[in-house]
Amino acid sequence: MGQTKWLTIAALILLTFATVQGWYWVWGLLFLFWGLGGIRSGATFVVEDVLRAENPALFWLISAMWVGFGAFYVYGDLSLRLAQP
Numbered sequence: 001m002g003q004t005k006w007l008t009i010a011a012l013i014l015l016t017f018a019t020v021q022g023w024y025w026v027w028g029l030l031f032l033f034w035g036l037g038g039i040r041s042g043a044t045f046v047v048e049d050v051l052r053a054e055n056p057a058l059f060w061l062i063s064a065m066w067v068g069f070g071a072f073y074v075y076g077d078l079s080l081r082l083a084q085p
Contacts, residue, residue: 028073035066
């Protein structure tokens with residue numbers, strides 16, 4: 001059996017708690033992490049692996065969408081929360 005992935009377990013707990021609390025900005029951070037991590041590594045994933053070297057247009061589309069969704073969720077959720085009296 002492999003090594004316990006404590007960071008992944010903690011992230012899953014945080015995502016569950018954030019969802020229950022309605023904190024969509026946490027999901028936005030995850031999208032940003034996926035998008036920027038994919039750009040750094042040259043590989044991304046939706047329902048299958050997509051490599052920058054093999055499918056550059058699809059890779060950049062997915063990466064742009066992850067970063068765009070991330071920015072949308074973080075900005076949208078936090079701007080509404082900070083604007084409330």
